Amino acid sequence: xxxxxxxxxxxxxxxxxxxxxxxxxxxxxxxxxxxxxxxxxxxxxxxxxxxxxxxxxxxxxxxxxxxxxxxxxxxxxxxxxxxxxxxxxxxxxxxxxxxxxxxxxxxxxxxxxxxxxxxxxxxxxxxxxxxxxxxxxxxxxxxxxxxxxxxxxxxxxxxxxxxxxxxxxxxxxxxxxxxxxxxxxxxxxxxxxxxxxxxxxxxxxxxxxxxxxxxxxxxxxxxxxxxxxxxxxxxxxxxxxxxxxxxxxxxxxxxxxxxxxxxxxxxxxxxxxxxxxxxxxxxxxxxxxxxx
Amino acid sequence: xxxxxxxxxxxxxxxxxxxxxxxxxxxxxxxxxxxxxxxxxxxxxxxxxxxxxxxxxxxxxxxxxxxxxxxxxxxxxxxxxxxxxxxxxxxxxxxxxxxxxxxxxxxxxxxxxxxxxxxxxxxxxxxxxxxxxxxxxxxxxxxxxxxxxxxxxxxxxxxxxxxxxxxxxxxxxxxxxxxxxxxxxxxxxxxxxxxxxxxxxxxxxxxxxxxxxxxxxxxxxxxxxxxxxxxxxxxxxxxxxxxxxxxxxxxxxxxxxxxxxxxxxxxxxxxxxxxxxxxxxxxxxxxxxxxxxxxxxxxxxxxxxxxxxxxxxxxxxxxxxxxxxxxxxxxxxxxxxxxxxxxxx
Numbered sequence: 184x185x186x187x188x189x190x191x192x193x194x195x196x197x198x199x200x201x202x203x204x205x206x207x208x209x210x211x212x213x214x215x216x217x218x219x220x221x222x223x224x225x226x227x228x229x230x231x232x233x234x235x236x237x238x239x240x241x242x243x244x245x246x247x248x249x250x251x252x253x254x255x256x257x258x259x260x261x262x263x264x265x266x267x268x269x270x271x272x273x274x275x276x277x278x279x280x281x282x283x284x285x286x287x288x289x290x291x292x293x294x295x296x297x298x299x300x301x302x303x304x305x306x307x308x309x310x311x312x313x314x315x316x317x318x319x320x321x322x323x324x325x326x327x328x329x330x331x332x333x334x335x336x337x338x339x340x341x342x343x344x345x346x347x348x349x350x351x352x353x354x355x356x357x358x359x360x361x362x363x364x365x366x367x368x369x370x371x372x373x374x375x376x377x378x379x380x381x382x383x384x385x386x387x388x389x390x391x392x393x394x395x396x397x398x399x400x401x402x403x404x405x406x407x408x409x410x411x412x413x414x415x416x417x418x419x420x421x422x423x424x425x426x427x428x429x430x431x432x433x434x435x436x437x438x439x440x441x442x443x444x445x446x447x448x449x450x451x452x453x454x455x456x457x458x459x460x461x462x463x464x465x466x467x468x469x470x471x472x473x474x475x
Numbered sequence: 476x477x478x479x480x481x482x483x484x485x486x487x488x489x490x491x492x493x494x495x496x497x498x499x500x501x502x503x504x505x506x507x508x509x510x511x512x513x514x515x516x517x518x519x520x521x522x523x524x525x526x527x528x529x530x531x532x533x534x535x536x537x538x539x540x541x542x543x544x545x546x547x548x549x550x551x552x553x554x555x556x557x558x559x560x561x562x563x564x565x566x567x568x569x570x571x572x573x574x575x576x577x578x579x580x581x582x583x584x585x586x587x588x589x590x591x592x593x594x595x596x597x598x599x600x601x602x603x604x605x606x607x608x609x610x611x612x613x614x615x616x617x618x619x620x621x622x623x624x625x626x627x628x629x630x631x632x633x634x635x636x637x638x639x640x641x642x643x644x645x646x647x648x649x650x651x652x653x654x655x656x657x658x659x660x661x662x663x664x665x666x667x668x669x670x671x672x673x674x675x676x677x678x679x680x681x682x683x684x685x686x687x688x689x690x691x692x693x694x695x696x697x698x699x700x701x702x703x704x705x706x707x708x709x710x711x712x713x714x715x716x717x718x719x720x721x722x723x724x725x726x727x728x729x730x731x732x733x734x735x736x737x738x739x740x741x742x743x744x745x746x747x748x749x750x751x752x753x754x755x756x757x758x759x760x761x762x763x764x765x766x767x768x769x770x771x772x773x774x775x776x777x778x779x780x781x782x783x784x785x786x787x788x789x790x791x792x793x794x795x796x797x798x799x800x801x802x803x804x805x806x807x808x809x810x811x812x813x814x815x816x817x818x819x820x
Contacts, residue, residue: 218590220597268787276786278536278593279732283782286725290776294769399772403601403721410594445609448602455595456583463586 189320190440191433196325198432199332200391204409205416205424206336207384212418214356214376215270220281221261223406224288225381226388227399229254231296233389234303234397243306250389251382258381262374270373289399298399303392328390335383336425342379343421352376404448408435411455417465426467487657491650498646502639510638511710512750517645518706520746521652523730524739525699528656530728531737532665533692534672539580539596540700541723542603547573547704548714549607552620562625562709566648569705570698577697581690600724604716619715622708645706652699657739659695668692722775729778732785752777 204222211219233250237243261284269276307323343349354362355372363369387409388402395401412431416423431454438450458466502510522544529535550569554560560568580599587595607614614620627640659665667688670678675685708714730749734741753774760770 218594220593265783265787274590275530275534275536278590279728279782280786282538282593282725282728283779283786285779286722286782287776287779290772290779293772293775294766297768298771400721407594407598407601411598414591414594443609445605446602448598448605452595452598452602455598459587459591459595460583463591 185317186440190436192319192321192325193440194433194436195429196321196328196432197436198412198429199329200387200405200428201408201412201431201435202425202428203332203335203383203387203390204405205412205428206339206421207380207387208409208413209416209418209421209424210339210376210380210383212413213421214352214373215266216274217266217270217277217281218410219380220278220406221284221288222381222384222409223402224285224292225254225257225261226384226405227397227402228288228292229257229381229385230303230388230392230397230402231292234301234392235296237304238301243304247306247389250385254382254385254388255378258378258384259374261381262377266377267370267373292399296397296399300396300398300401303389303397305393309393324393331386331390332425335386336421339379339383339421348375407448407451411451411458414455415458415466417467419465420467423465423467427465483661484658487654490657491654494653495646495650498642498650502642502646507636507638510636510642512754514638514642514645514706514710516746516750517642517649518703518710519727519730519749520649520742521706522700522703522727523734523745523749524652524656524742525696525703526727526731527734527737527739527742527745528660528668528699529692529696530731531735532660532672533668533689535689535692536593536728537596537693537696538593538721538724538728539599539603540696540727541719541721541725542596542599543573543577543580543697543700544704544707544723545603545714545716545719546576547701548708548719549614549620549704550701551705551708552622552714555622556620562644566702566705566709570702573701573704574694574698577694577700578690581693581697586686596724597721600721604719607716615715617716619713619717622712622714624712625709641710645710648702648706652702653739656695656699660739664688664691725778725782729781732782 204226207222207226208219211217211222229250232253233246236249237246265280265284266277269280305322305324307327309322309324311318311320311322313319341349343353351362351367352372352375354365354367355369356376359369362372387405391402391405395405408431409428412427413424414427415430416425416427431451434454435447435450439447442450498513502513505513522540526537526540529537547569550572551565554568555562555565558565580596583595607619608616624637625640625644627635627637631640660668667678667683668691670681670683671685671688678688679685704714704719707718711718726749730742730745732745733748734743734745756773756777757770759765760773765773
């Protein structure tokens with residue numbers, strides 16, 4: 184029972200990270216119908232930048248901010264220079280291009296920082312809280328993780344619901360032609376969307392880095408988990424991504440605890456396939472038609 | 476068999492026979508190292524050609540073909556250990572096993588549209604190699620399983636080099652795969668693949684079973700990946716998880732893209748590039764005395780650049796771009812100096 188409680192708590196903390204990764208994919212999918220495989224590379228790169236800052240003896244928090252800022256910049260840059268040219272093209276083109284960006288970033292990171300995994304410090308202690316003489320699998324850093332992701336989610340909700348920028352972004356994603364006729368700079372909105380998504384991704388990177396270490400390939404699995412969580416939530420809804428992240432975090436924590444940590448990615452694959460077989464549009468989708 | 480089918484089969488067999496003679500001469504003259512390179516190209520060709528059928532002909536993207544090659548390689552190692560069949564039978568069994576694995580993935584894939592399939596196969600590529608660690612007693616953890624190198628038959632002489640024999644085995648596999656795939660692409664199945672790729676609803680109206688067609692394409696392509704993995708195990712004498720990372724899947728896709736998405740001739744160039752590029756980038760970084768970090772990642776950076784650049788500049792791949800350029804030259808010559816209206820694609 185104690186183990187079950189531990190795994191549940193651990194699942195909640197992981198779920199928050201998966202939710203952030205899922206959110207970074209959903210924001211882009213909503214706006215441009217592109218599944219951003221480059222996200223794993225982008226958040227790996229920004230985490231490496233943060234690692235460099237922290238490794239030079241500058242404070243953790245400056246590294247944290249640098250990661251988020253570079254995430255924002257990288258998202259806008261990638262959209263403006265490369266992805267812009269495959270928007271509206273067949274899905275195959277966007278898949279291959281974002282995959283190319285992923286590989287290119289991984290190669291660049293390998294050239295700059297090498298392939299040795301680097302340890303990344305957590306913001307707070309990762310020793311579990313003592314409850315009744317037992318250290319549970321939930322630490323101050325886990326609490327911080329959950330709170331930060333919740334804060335980002337609240338910020339996004341506020342942005343999309345109550346600001347003019349949010350409204351324009353929603354309009355561009357929902358009906359680009361009409362938005363354009365109404366004077367919205369749809370292209371700029373897509374750039375902002377990519378920048379925001381990449382910021383959320385870089386947050387996920389910094390939060391997960393203490394447990395996976397930082398190397399060019401160590402975030403591939405986060406992409407898989409983020410995608411799975413996004414699909415559970417329907418790939419289209421930010422709140423679905425949060426719920427999907429939570430559910431996946433719990434499920435994978437049990438898989439890892441009872442079946443071995445090596446099976447986690449395949450567990451995610453099983454959950455992904457099961458979701459797509461049973462409810463292809465996500466757990467929360469209503470009926471919908473596919474346009475001919 | 477109708478007349479047309481017989482002509483196609485005869486033509487493909489003739490091409491394969493000519494290529495076989497060419498490869499026989501080539502492998503007999505070049506060094507042992509070059510023979511290993513040829514063998515490597517041959518098994519890359521099998522995998523790239525299989526992926527070409529799936530992506531180019533049927534329009535499905537798989538990022539999991541590296542993992543499917545792992546299935547073939549491990550199956551070859553395990554079957555070869557357990558029974559004393561001839562190598563060809565072991566490889567065929569490995570391909571069959573991978574096809575069954577492909578059937579499982581493909582059945583799910585038929586319900587998954589583009590990006591969903593790419594995401595699911597990505598999960599396969601990232602997750603499957605970890606199984607070697609989970610079942611370390613059976614699959615040998617990160618060291619993998621060793622495969623006994625094939626022994627050249629005594630009739631070839633006692634001094635026949637092992638590398639040439641491995642190149643022959645791999646090339647034979649590649650030629651068989653070529654004939655089978657070339658025929659398949661010209662058959663009703665090939666037409667069904669392309670019809671489904673171009674317009675699923677129109678294909679359905681024309682009486683094609685879309686899901687079944689997609690599953691068939693995936694299974695065929697998985698069988699190729701399995702054979703390629705088996706040949707890899709035979710040529711390198713080992714099946715280890717480090718060889719089947721996501722990078723391998725990306726490399727295979729790069730080969731398909733370089734080859735022009737959909738032609739088997741293109742797959743030859745793609746496979747050759749996958750072998751020559753890392754070797755050239757090693758030479759280049761040696762000549763420029765670049766650091767080992769740069770050297771280790773140069774080929775990978777090139778794959779990334781190719782994937783981005785080809786899609787942005789020449790979406791039909793090098794083979795396609797070349798064909799189009801020649802076509803344009805031909806066009807201009809035929810029309811003389813008459814002003815030509817720019818045509819939209």
